[in-house]
Amino acid sequence: MNMEPRYRLAFQLYPYEKVPAQDAGAPIRHPIVIVGAGPIGVATALDLGQRGQPVLVLDDHEGIGEGSRAICFSQRCLEIADRLGCGEAMVEKGVVWNLGKVFHGPQKVFEFNLLPEEGHKNPAFINLQQPYFERFLVDQVRAEQAKGTPIEIRGRNRVTAIEDKGSHVLLSIETPDGPYQIEADWLIACDGARSPLRDMLGLGFDGRVFEDNFLIADVKMTADFPTERWFWFEPPFKDAGQSALLHKQPDDIWRIDFQLGWDIDRERELKEENVRARVDAMLGPDARYELEWTSIYTFQCRRMERFRHGRVMFAGDAAHQVSPFGARGANSGMQDAENLAWKLDLVIGGVAPENLLDSYSEERVYGADENILNSTRATDFITPKSEMSTIFRNAVLTLAHDHAFARPLVNSGRLSVPCTYDGLSLTGDDALPGAPTRSRPGAPSPDTPYGNGFLLNALGADFTLLTVNTDAPESVTEAGVTATRLALTTADDPTGLIADRYLGQASVAVYLIRPDQHVVARWPDFDEPAIRRALRHAIGLE
């Protein structure tokens, strides 16, 4: 069995150590095994571990691969990381950007300012090399382990076979000390875009494959470039391809993406002198820089038909892939993680029926489809597929220079926003007339200032009964789950944002909020029977 690493590491964080289970005569049973210690696997492990579930994470490497890769982390992603305890470190390290410039050939078409909305703890986006993002998550695992949280990561443990036994799965694992086997009640596959587990289970992965390649370079440069996102359609520099992107990261590292097209010689393109020729053409002959990392990336837009297959759940790139436009890969994977963790916790705890896990698939398939739609539209704008499509694309860019109306049509990727589970199985009723659309049932609760901090930090790890301007009991327990009250009043709302984001035209509101901070349902008063029904509904009992 070949145990050679497939990529170089940025950080070695979980070196191989032999464990007694390898010499045990019979396979040891674990309640939850996660395969893949990438960002989605580790985030899922953290969420489950913090809920008291023992989690074993297996990874076939000993740490985090190098290269900036995902780079752009969205507000919702940072809110999830913050709930897990490591969001602040990410924001502190990351680069915040608001200004962007769009070019068509040599001409600047327009500039934009994202004008971030006030009253959120987290910025709309940060740029951060993926290895840092992952390291903060693993650091958090170490901090949790020190407190006794039952999470274990085993490096250089490569899963080579999986057998579904109905009541559990049997995993065969290869290590430097030879093979061993373990059993898992539940398995979460976070093993990436090429997901060996998906293949081992013979599951399909359908969708549209875009034959396109990106040359990605992390360039270290102390030159005084502004902290802006520069995007070129039909870049004017030699051999730059269909589009190019220049983006600032921490540590004076710039990320450059060149869209190369479909028919390329990978080895030739990755030769240092050829990478340098492109970067020189973009940055100008006087730019001094070091190449930190280069790679060629081929993307696809596709997903699995279902993300749950019996005792195996798929999350992140293993379940779905999108184009890079819009930063919808890792950001949507983090939403998979938080969607799955509380549900699996309730199922293992015997509180919720197993079919609650089907809602994980339903909701995250819906999210994946939204991401695939958005990233496909961006891809079609950036790389028009017909002559007429090119004519219209160029007309948009020409008009955008002079007319505001055309600027929203310019699509270099629609930056990831969390999806709202409109009309899906777990989503309850909207019984609050005049309330804001953004906090409707199915939506993630919008953050607002609250006391000396922010609202999302005040939501519990379990269900929350959020009341605005009304009395209610301190908690409601139904079918074994408890919703704990969080009382807000507009008397203590100096920014007016609680009213703006939770009341709208209403004067009183009661919200039931899930452990993943999505709204279940909302009412104009404390309607106990309705709340009890909604709680049962939200855990798959009705």
Next chain:
Amino acid sequence: MPLTLTPNMPDQDAIYQDLIAAHEGLSKDDSDALNARLILILMNHIGDREVLVEALRAAK
């Protein structure tokens, strides 16, 4: 608002002449680009997806 498919241009001959005149002397590429810009400007002016979808259907 339904799509208007009955006569709606009081000076139809003059407006039609304006359209043809705008293309005079242009290459095929420049004419195509002009048409595309014009369509986008008018689409934005209409600003109603239902009407535009109906118009696309009528034009097919």
